[in-house]
Amino acid sequence: MAASEPDGWLAAFLKSGIYKLDEANAFFIDPVRVLNRSYTRFRVSPSAYYSRFFPYSNPSICNPDVSPKNPKKRKCRGKDKKISQSLNSREKLAERRHQEVRVGLLKAHEALLGDSELLGVLRNLRGDGDENCGELTSAEHDLDFVELGSVWQAPFYEIVLKVGDDSSAVENAGIGSSYQREVPVFDNLIANESSHDIEAELLDHKFIFPKKSCVYMSDLRQIHKLIPVESDCGFNLIVIDPPWENSSAHQKQKYQTLPNNYFLSLPVKQLAHSGGALVALWVTNREKLRTFVENELFPKWGVKSAATIYWLKVKADGSLIGELDLFHHRPYECLLLGLIDGKGMMDSEELQRPVVIPDNQVFISVPGDHSRKPPIGELLLDYIPGPKPARCIELFAREMIQGWTSWGNDPLHFQDSRFIFAPLIQNPIFSLPLSFSHRLRRSLYIHMCARICGRL
Numbered sequence: 001m002a003a004s005e006p007d008g009w010l011a012a013f014l015k016s017g018i019y020k021l022d023e024a025n026a027f028f029i030d031p032v033r034v035l036n037r038s039y040t041r042f043r044v045s046p047s048a049y050y051s052r053f054f055p056y057s058n059p060s061i062c063n064p065d066v067s068p069k070n071p072k073k074r075k076c077r078g079k080d081k082k083i084s085q086s087l088n089s090r091e092k093l094a095e096r097r098h099q100e101v102r103v104g105l106l107k108a109h110e111a112l113l114g115d116s117e118l119l120g121v122l123r124n125l126r127g128d129g130d131e132n133c134g135e136l137t138s139a140e141h142d143l144d145f146v147e148l149g150s151v152w153q154a155p156f157y158e159i160v161l162k163v164g165d166d167s168s169a170v171e172n173a174g175i176g177s178s179y180q181r182e183v184p185v186f187d188n189l190i191a192n193e194s195s196h197d198i199e200a201e202l203l204d205h206k207f208i209f210p211k212k213s214c215v216y217m218s219d220l221r222q223i224h225k226l227i228p229v230e231s232d233c234g235f236n237l238i239v240i241d242p243p244w245e246n247s248s249a250h251q252k253q254k255y256q257t258l259p260n261n262y263f264l265s266l267p268v269k270q271l272a273h274s275g276g277a278l279v280a281l282w283v284t285n286r287e288k289l290r291t292f293v294e295n296e297l298f299p300k301w302g303v304k305s306a307a308t309i310y311w312l313k314v315k316a317d318g319s320l321i322g323e324l325d326l327f328h329h330r331p332y333e334c335l336l337l338g339l340i341d342g343k344g345m346m347d348s349e350e351l352q353r354p355v356v357i358p359d360n361q362v363f364i365s366v367p368g369d370h371s372r373k374p375p376i377g378e379l380l381l382d383y384i385p386g387p388k389p390a391r392c393i394e395l396f397a398r399e400m401i402q403g404w405t406s407w408g409n410d411p412l413h414f415q416d417s418r419f420i421f422a423p424l425i426q427n428p429i430f431s432l433p434l435s436f437s438h439r440l441r442r443s444l445y446i447h448m449c450a451r452i453c454g455r456l
Contacts, residue, residue: 026108026362038210038402094287108362206417234273236386268301275386276342303338
């Protein structure tokens with residue numbers, strides 16, 4: 001029995017992309033596997049997602065406080081020590097927060113390092129099942145949706161959706177009839193209501209829309225158009241990843257940032273469901289920003305602070321991406337959780353039950369592209385108030401997820417075909433459980449091909 005246990009947890013992880021570290025209040029996430037649950041024909045490319053992948057170099061990972069030696073980091077460390085000797089009041093508060101969560105972060109990291117089988121999976125994440133494994137193609141000719149949406153021609157740009165027939169696609173092993181539909185790409189809610197992902201084209205660029213997903217691309221001035229007419233049609237999970245002002249994003253010119261006061265105008269409370277909502281806000285580790293959120297932003301949105309979740313970032317060998325105690329470059333980010341109270345009109349006592357969220361939970365993953373956040377919606381499902389299934393929206397999104405509405409000025413960024421590929425074998429026969437024998441698989445495949453050819 002003991003020998004079969006690894007197969008059990010491994011099969012569950014390979015299916016869900018989420019693994020609970022029982023020794024700690026923590027989870028390990030493979031964002032690629034989580035995202036791939038949104039697709040039927042296409043797959044997120046691991047080599048593209050882990051574009052900053054760190055090759056396994058066998059550093060001393062037994063001590064979570066030790067990272068591979070790097071001359072540049074030595075300089076930063078020296079600078080950090082000088083700063084730590086003269087912390088101002090705000091920096092002292094930030095250091096106090098860090099010390100309070102430090103033990104939990106170390107415990108979570110030690111649990112990861114102590115799981116040799118999980119580490120073995122971790123080292124192979126980038127090339128796991130990726131037929132396009134290799135360097136990501138150049139981004140020089142990517143569509144700049146921010147610029148495209150600012151020109152006078154923006155209202156006239158249309159995206160071509162290649163919509164398939166669900167019933168035909170299922171019956172014919174994914175080869176179904178399809179038709180094209182042209183819709184405005186800006187200031188327009190675009191929905192893929194089918195049970196299959198669809199392809200889309202705009203200005204010679206291909207994009208993939210996951211099944212059961214919606215996207216609304218606009219600037220901040222148009223977000224009010226997403227406010228539901230009836231509050232019981234609102235959202236009860238609202239994830240927000242604002243483009244906070246920070247020197248890293250400015251230097252790397254990855255995306256445009258906005259001053260903090262711009263986010264005060266977000267109609268978060270108006271977007272919320274009448275039964276209440278869970279708000280999950282990504283923030284940097286700057287204490288000034290945390291103070292702004294707690295004292296101004298959450299009160300303005302009608303949000304009551306509830307808990308904090310920490311995203312601990314590791315390399316492919318399991319070591320932290322940086323020293324845990326490096327003051328200005330912590331190897332983790334914070335997700336602040338808050339609740340918007342319902343309007344008390346729900347009949348069910350279950351919908352009215354108080355939501356209790358554990359504080360200081362940790363999840364671990366290898367980071368993707370700059371500022372790209374892992375899909376953590378499933379980790380929050382137990383804490384969402386209101387009716388089920390939850391209605392979910394991400395603000396300032398850069399990708400789409402099954403069952404979610406994605407809003408922002410660049411929500412199709414990671415839907416570009418550069419980041420998503422079509423497997424060489426697109427046939428449900430090849431995704432049958434391993435318990436199916438080779439002979440049975442071959443028999444089913446021949447039978448299916450005969451049925452398809454008979455229709456030609």
